[in-house]
Amino acid sequence: MRDFAKEYGLTHYYDQGEVGVEHALLPEKGIVVSGDIIIGADSHTCTYGALGAFSTGVGSTDVAAIMATGKVWLKVPETIKFVIRGNLQKWVYGKDIILNIIGKIGVDGALYKAMEFTGDTIENLDMSGRMTICNMAIEAGGKNGIIAPDKITEEYLKNRANRPYKFYTSDSDAKYSEIIEIDATKLEPQIAFPHLPSNTKNISQVKNVKIDQVVIGSCTNGRLEDLRIAAEVLKCKKINKSTRTLIIPATPYIYKQAMNEGLFDIFLDAGAIISPPTCGPCLGGHMGILAKGERALATTNRNFVGRMGHPESEVYLCNPAVAAASAIAGEITKPM
C-alpha cells in the first residue's frame, strides 16, 4: 500500500505514526465536511452523517469504479425519522441511544433506509456522541445516519475543515416512511448481549456477567470524549486482576491529547493497557483476540459470532463509562 500510495502520489495516505482509525481520523482532519456525499469502502462510513453529510459504505469494487469514473449507482433511500427528547441521565450517552434504537427496530429495522436523528436530546449532544449514533446506523441495516448540522457542527468544523462546506436541513414537509419517538429521560445504559447488536438489555436487568476483557476504543467510541468518560470512572481505582483492559485512542491526536490531559496516568495507575491507534480487537484483527470461552465487554459496534476471536468467545457492547466500571468490578456493572 505504501508503494502504491507513493506511485500514484496519494495525498491522504496515513502511515506509521500518522495511522488512525479512519472514521475518527477523517473528520478530525477536516477531510469530510457537512454537505458532502461520501462513499467509503467500509461499512462504518455512515459515521460522517453526524456532520450533516450523506455518507455510506460500499465494497472495494464500488470504490474502484468511483475512482475510475467519478460516479456511483445509488437509490435515493426512504427515511425513518427518530425524534429523541429529554435530558440524558448521568452515565448515559449517544451509544445508549443508538443501542436502544437498534434493540427496538432490530438489525434490519432500517434496511436500505436513511436514519435521521432529531429532537432536543440530539441537539444538545456533542459531536462525539453524534458520531457514535450515526456510526451504528449500519447495525440497524441503515444506508446512512444523518443529523442536521447546527452550531455544534459549526464549532467542530471551523478549525478543521480544509474546504468550504454547506449546511442542508430536511424540508419542513419532508415525507418519512416512519417516525419513531423516544423519551430519553428514562433511558438506562444499554448492554447488547451476544450475538447481535439488537440483543439489548437495560443495565439494571444485567446480573453476574463476568468479563475477561474490556475494550475501550474503535470508530464508535475511541474519541477523546470517550477516553475522558473512562478516566472519570477509573480515577484512583484499580482494574480487576482477571479483566484485561485495553484502551485504544483512535488517532495520534487523541493519543497525544489524552496523554497531555493526564488520562494516561489514570489508565496506567488503574492497571489498563494503552494501545497505539488501531481497529485491532474490534474485528478480531490483533491486540486482544479472544480465546475459546472468553468474554469481552467492548465499546465497539458488533458482537457477532467470532467477531473478536474464537467462534466460541462472546462480545457484549456498551458505553465507555460502563466498560470502565465493569473493568473495575470484573463483571458488567453500572458506574457508581
Place this chain on the structure above:
Amino acid sequence: MKFIGNAHQYGDNINTDEIIPARYLNIADEKELAKHTMEDIDINFLNKLKNGDIIVAGANFGCGSSREHAPLVIKISGVRCVIAETFARIFFRNAINIGLPIIELKGAKEKIKTGDKVEVDLEKGIIKNLSKNSEYKITHFPEFMQKLISAGGLMKYIDKKSTAYN
C-alpha cells in the same frame, strides 16, 4: 440463465463475520480464502456443498462489514446463487458488483428447505422447488442492474465503457 442446484438453508441475519471471518482476510488468493466460507456458522458447509448448489436464508443476509470477500468466497466456493428473504444493503451491492446472482424471495425459508432441488430461471424470473413441485415468481432487477449482472459485474460493465457511466 437457468440452473438447478440443491438448497442449503440458513437462518436470519447471517453476517459477514460468519461468512468469512476477519482472521482470514489477509489471504489474497481467492481459492485459499474460499476454504473458510461460512466456517463460523457451519464448519461442515464446504463438505456438504456441491458445485452449483444454492444457499437459502432468512432476512438480512450478509449484514455487517463491507468486505467484498463475503459474496466472493460464496461464489468461488461453487455456490450458484443465494436466495433470501432480504439482503443487507452492502452485501447486496457487492454481490451484484462481483457477479454473484442473488434473489429476494418472500418466505424463502418456508418455501425452500435444505436438500430441496431448486431450479432458477433468471430470465423468466421463476424459481421452481422441484422437490415440492412448487413454483414462485421473482421480481426482476431494474434494467440498469440487469445490465450489470449480465456484464458479469461492475468491473466488466465499466470495461465495456457503457453509456450509463461515461
